[in-house]
Each structure stands twice: as C-alpha cells, then as structure tokens.
Amino acid sequence: MFWGDDIIAKFLTEYGEEAKKRPLVLRDEKTLSGRPHIGSLRSFVMHATLSDILTSRDIPHHYFYEINDTDAFDSVPPYVPQEFSEHLGKRLCDVPSPDSKAENYAMFFAQAYLHALTASGYFFESYRNSEKYSEGAYDEYIRLALEKRQQIRVIYQEVSGSEKPESWYPCQVICDQCGKIATTRLTGFDGKKVQYVCDADTKYVKGCGFSGKKSPFRGNATLPWKVEWAAKFCMMKVDLEGAGKDHYAAGGSRLVTNRICEEIFGRKHPFDVRHEFILIGGAKMSSSAGTGATASEVFALLPRYIFRFMMIQKDVMQTINFSPEGDTIPILFDQYDEICRDYFSEANTEMKDHKKRFLELTHADVTRKHEDFQQLNRFLPRFIQVAFFVQMPHVDIYKKFEEIKGAPLCELDRAELDLRIEYAKKWLEVWSPEKYIFKIHEKVPESADLLDSHDREFLKILAEFLKKQPDATGEMIQTFIYERKTALGLDSAKVFRAIYLSLLGKDSGPKAGWLLEALDNQFLLQRFEEVSKISFHG
Ligand SMILES: [Zn+2]
Numbered sequence: 200m201f202w203g204d205d206i207i208a209k210f211l212t213e214y215g216e217e218a219k220k221r222p223l224v225l226r227d228e229k230t231l232s233g234r235p236h237i238g239s240l241r242s243f244v245m246h247a248t249l250s251d252i253l254t255s256r257d258i259p260h261h262y263f264y265e266i267n268d269t270d271a272f273d274s275v276p277p278y279v280p281q282e283f284s285e286h287l288g289k290r291l292c293d294v295p296s297p298d299s300k301a302e303n304y305a306m307f308f309a310q311a312y313l314h315a316l317t318a319s320g321y322f323f324e325s326y327r328n329s330e331k332y333s334e335g336a337y338d339e340y341i342r343l344a345l346e347k348r349q350q351i352r353v354i355y356q357e358v359s360g361s362e363k364p365e366s367w368y369p370c371q372v373i374c375d376q377c378g379k380i381a382t383t384r385l386t387g388f389d390g391k392k393v394q395y396v397c398d399a400d401t402k403y404v405k406g407c408g409f410s411g412k413k414s415p416f417r418g419n420a421t422l423p424w425k426v427e428w429a430a431k432f433c434m435m436k437v438d439l440e441g442a443g444k445d446h447y448a449a450g451g452s453r454l455v456t457n458r459i460c461e462e463i464f465g466r467k468h469p470f471d472v473r474h475e476f477i478l479i480g481g482a483k484m485s486s487s488a489g490t491g492a493t494a495s496e497v498f499a500l501l502p503r504y505i506f507r508f509m510m511i512q513k514d515v516m517q518t519i520n521f522s523p524e525g526d527t528i529p530i531l532f533d534q535y536d537e538i539c540r541d542y543f544s545e546a547n548t549e550m551k552d553h554k555k556r557f558l559e560l561t562h563a564d565v566t567r568k569h570e571d572f573q574q575l576n577r578f579l580p581r582f583i584q585v586a587f588f589v590q591m592p593h594v595d596i597y598k599k600f601e602e603i604k605g606a607p608l609c610e611l612d613r614a615e616l617d618l619r620i621e622y623a624k625k626w627l628e629v630w631s632p633e634k635y636i637f638k639i640h641e642k643v644p645e646s647a648d649l650l651d652s653h654d655r656e657f658l659k660i661l662a663e664f665l666k667k668q669p670d671a672t673g674e675m676i677q678t679f680i681y682e683r684k685t686a687l688g689l690d691s692a693k694v695f696r697a698i699y700l701s702l703l704g705k706d707s708g709p710k711a712g713w714l715l716e717a718l719d720n721q722f723l724l725q726r727f728e729e730v731s732k733i734s735f736h737g
Pocket residue numbers: 374375376377378379382397406407408409
C-alpha cells in the first residue's frame with residue numbers, strides 16, 4: 200500500500216465520524232525567518248499528498264498552510280544586511296522588508312516561497328499567523344493560558360522536565376517602548392490587562408528596561424510556541440497535523456503540545472503523523488544553518504512532476520537523500536520513466552498497485568483538475584540523452600528523438616521533449632558532474648599529443664569502421680569498440696580516453712557510441728585521420 204493511503208486509512212478510522220459533520224482540516228506551517236530550505240518541504244509535501252488522497256476519495260477537507268510571521272527575529276541571515284540586527288527580538292512581521300518593497304520581512308521571504316509551492320501544483324490555503332492574532336482568534340486561548348499557567352507549568356515539567364519559575368506567564372507582549380517581544384516578561388494579569396517589564400536578556404537581544412500595562416489581546420501578545428501550537432489546533436479545528444520525528448521523541452514538544460491541547464484547551468489533539476527528514480550531502484538540513492539548496496532553487500531546477508516524484512517516492516518514515524550534484528537528477532528521471540512506461544504498457548495489469556497509486560499521486564495536480572490522465576502517455580526521451588544532445592550544436596534534437604522513438608513525435612511528445620531540453624540545460628549549468636559536460640573541439644585539441652601509437656592505431660581502425668558503416672547506430676559503434684579492443688588486447692579505459700582526447704580535449708566524456716553516432720561522419724573521419732598522423736612525443 201502507498202504510505203499515504205495507509206496513513207489516511209488509520210486517520211479515518213479515528214476521525215472519520217467528524218468527516219460526516221464538516222470538512223476535515225489538515226494543517227502545517229513554516230516560519231519565515233529567511234529563505235526556506237528544501238528541508239522544510241518534507242512536511243509540506245507530506246500534508247499536501249495526504250490532502251490529495253482525501254481529494255481522490257471525495258472527502259471534503261481543507262489543507263491550511265500557515266505563514267508563521269509572529270516568531271521573534273532571532274538571527275540575521277548572511278544574505279540580509281547586518282544593520283538588521285537592530286530589529287532582533289521583534290516579531291518577524293514587525294521587521295522591515297530587506298528590499299523595502301514587500302510588506303515586511305516575513306512577507307518578503309514568503310512571496311517567493313508561496314509562489315514556488317503553488318508552482319509545485321499542490322493545493323493548499325495559506326494564512327498569516329499575525330492576522331489570526333490581530334483578529335482576536337487567539338484571545339480565548341491567551342486568556343486560558345494565563346489563567347491556567349500553573350497547570351501548563353506542570354505539563355512542561357512532567358513531559359519534558361523543563362522547570363519554569365512559579366512567577367512564569369506563558370505569554371509575551373510587544374514592548375510599547377522598543378517594539379520587541381522576545382525581551383518582555385509578564386508580572387501580572389488582572390483578567391483584562393497584563394503588567395510587563397522589558398528586561399529579559401536572551402542570547403541575542405537585551406530588554407530596554409521599560410515597564411507598563413496593556414491588553415494581551417488582539418495582536419498585542421504571542422504565546423510560547425508549544426502553547427501557541429496547541430492553540431492553533433483548537434482555533435483552526437485541526438484533525439490531522441504531522442511533525443518531524445524529533446518532536447515526538449521522549450519529552451518532545453509535540454507531546455507537551457498534545458497535552459496542553461487536551462488538558463488546558465479541552466479539545467482532542469489532532470491525528471499524529473511522524474515524518475523523517477531530507478538529508479542533503481548526508482547532513483540534516485536546517486533553515487537556520489543556511490547550508491544547501493533553498494526550496495525555491497530546487498523548484499526552479501526540477502520540473503514539477505519530478506519534484507513531486509522525488510518527494511513522495513519514499514515512505515514518510517524513510518529519509519530522503521538529496522544530493523543534486525551527482526547522478527541524482529538523471530536517475531530520478533529514469534525511475535520516473537520506468538514507472539510511467541509500465542503504467543501505460545500492455546502489461547499494466549501486472550504492475551504493482553502501489554506503483555500505480557504512486558504515479559497517480561505524482562500527477563494528482565492533473566487528476567484534480569479532472570484532466571485526462573491519458574495525456575501522460577507520451578514518449579519520454581531519456582534525460583541523460585537530452586543533456587547530451589543539447590550540447591551538440593549540429594544535431595537536430597527533434598529529428599534525433601524521432602529516430603530513437605521510431606515514429607514521428609506528436610504534440611505531447613514534443614512538449615515533453617521541450618520541457619526536458621529546458622531542464623537538461625539548467626542541470627548542465629548548475630548540478631551536472633563534470634563528466635557530462637563537453638564541447639566538441641572544432642580543431643584537433645592539443646591534448647591529442649598525449650596519444651601513443653596504440654591509441655592512434657586504434658583510432659585508424661575505428662575510422663575505417665565509420666567509413667564503411669556511416670549509418671551505424673550508437674549501439675553498433677559501442678559494440679565495435681569493445682570487440683576490437685578485446686581482440687587487440689587493449690585496455691578499454693585507454694581506448695575511450697583516446698576518443699575523448701581527440702574530440703573533446705579531455706579524458707572522459709559521454710558514452711562514446713552515442714557521441715560518435717551523433718557527430719557528422721565526414722568530420723569524424725577527418726579528425727581521426729589527422730590525429731592518427733600526429734607523431735608521438737611521449
Ligand atoms: Zn522594550
């Protein structure tokens with residue numbers, strides 16, 4: 200069974216009765232403290248996929264995605280002017296935009312991120328946390344948290360062992376003097392207003408010393424995150440919300456939150472889903488560390504369906520290893536192609552059900568719009584071959600793939616080829632390993648000097664073959680090279696190196712058979728003749 204169907208089956212067993220009364224609610228969020236890292240997409244995609252499954256089963260629901268813009272600004276990322284340190288301690292929505300055009304700091308980063316999420320074809324409804332606060336949606340929970348602060352203290356202590364002083368209030372207000380929130384500490388609550396002092400000394404900011412009295416309602420305050428998280432469950436009527444597995448570890452935040460939700464706010468906590476992380480280059484990615492690719496960068500470099508395929512391929516409790524620099528991207532395309540071809544082939548009935556489901560959910564954006572799934576039955580030019588041909592200026596790539604397909608390309612085929620041309624170019628520019636990048640030298644490269652007499656003899660034999668068989672396919676050429684080098688007792692690495700050195704000026708390159716097939720026959724004959732005449736200096 201596809202992992203998402205399994206989760207939804209369990210979820211409906213527990214929450215299915217609710218679904219008969221009202222649309223179910225799924226929720227997730229992202230704090231916009233800088234450019235979101237690709238790591239944050241694991242959670243987004245997990246929820247979005249579960250939403251797609253509910254849609255596929257005609258179960259009414261909402262998937263709310265929160266732009267968390269009320270957390271405190273606690274560090275200045277390297278790509279933001281360092282003068283921004285004067286705003287440390289303010290809510291993210293109270294910090295100005297780095298480009299002074301967006302509404303505020305959080306929205307500056309949210310714009311590109313939301314744009315990328317929408318472009319990924321997933322469906323969600325976004326909202327800003329600051330608006331919920333200013334509309335008063337949190338007021339009831341702020342009041343409950345202030346009134347039941349001793350019980351919250353006990354929950355923190357029992358679940359996570361965290362000791363809060365008896366004088367602790369689970370709430371912070373915006374200081375009327377300095378505008379910061381991370382530095383304030385409540386000292387009293389009379390049911391309408393709170394007494395506060397701005398004197399907290401956090402790791403990154405100090406209070407201004409002001410003390411005053413104000414209402415904590417209608418956007419003047421925020422709750423500490425575990426209490427706020429529980430308030431969100433209630434306020435948004437959340438039925439399913441997952442979190443990274445670390446939040447579920449013994450003493451973890453989600454366990455604290457679930458208890459606050461039920462014991463303080465009196466609502467059953469949402470269905471739990473734990474998920475694993477995305478690892479890039481073997482290290483867990485975190486948006487605060489600022490290493491690795493940002494979500495927007497990854498979106499720009501992968502077509503929508505390949506991104507979705509990569510993200511849902513693994514069970515949520517398995518780590519996704521994403522190392523875009525190696526062969527990862529061509530392999531992803533190959534894996535997708537295999538499943539897609541199987542799906543539409545005659546042998547479809549033998550295909551495993553979970554693979555079918557997997558492909559359907561990879562393309563849930565298509566089915567959601569009630570478009571014909573059959574449109575995905577198109578010719579899939581191999582990505583690595585596309586990446587190869589786009590580097591051959593004299594090759595008509597459409598003609599080439601028509602030959603490979605063995606039939607004319609229809610409109611859908613051409614659209615797919617165009618898409619792959621676009622992404623192959625991006626891949627070559629950004630992520631491709633050196634071995635896939637090449638340039639045909641118009642004149643004999645200097646590196647041809649490195650060839651010894653055996654190499655030159657072999658190139659002469661190869662040229663004779665190409666002269667006799669000008670229409671040989673890549674496969675035939677490849678076979679010929681292997682058979683002849685074995686017959687002559689030559690080392691294969693050395694033979695291929697000779698070909699690359701004489702055409703590309705470097706000692707490695709794409710599969711030689713393809714390369715030779717794609718190049719003009721007369722050009723090759725002339726090149727190998729010239730090269731085989733060069734006297735050996737070594
Ligand atoms: Zn202050």
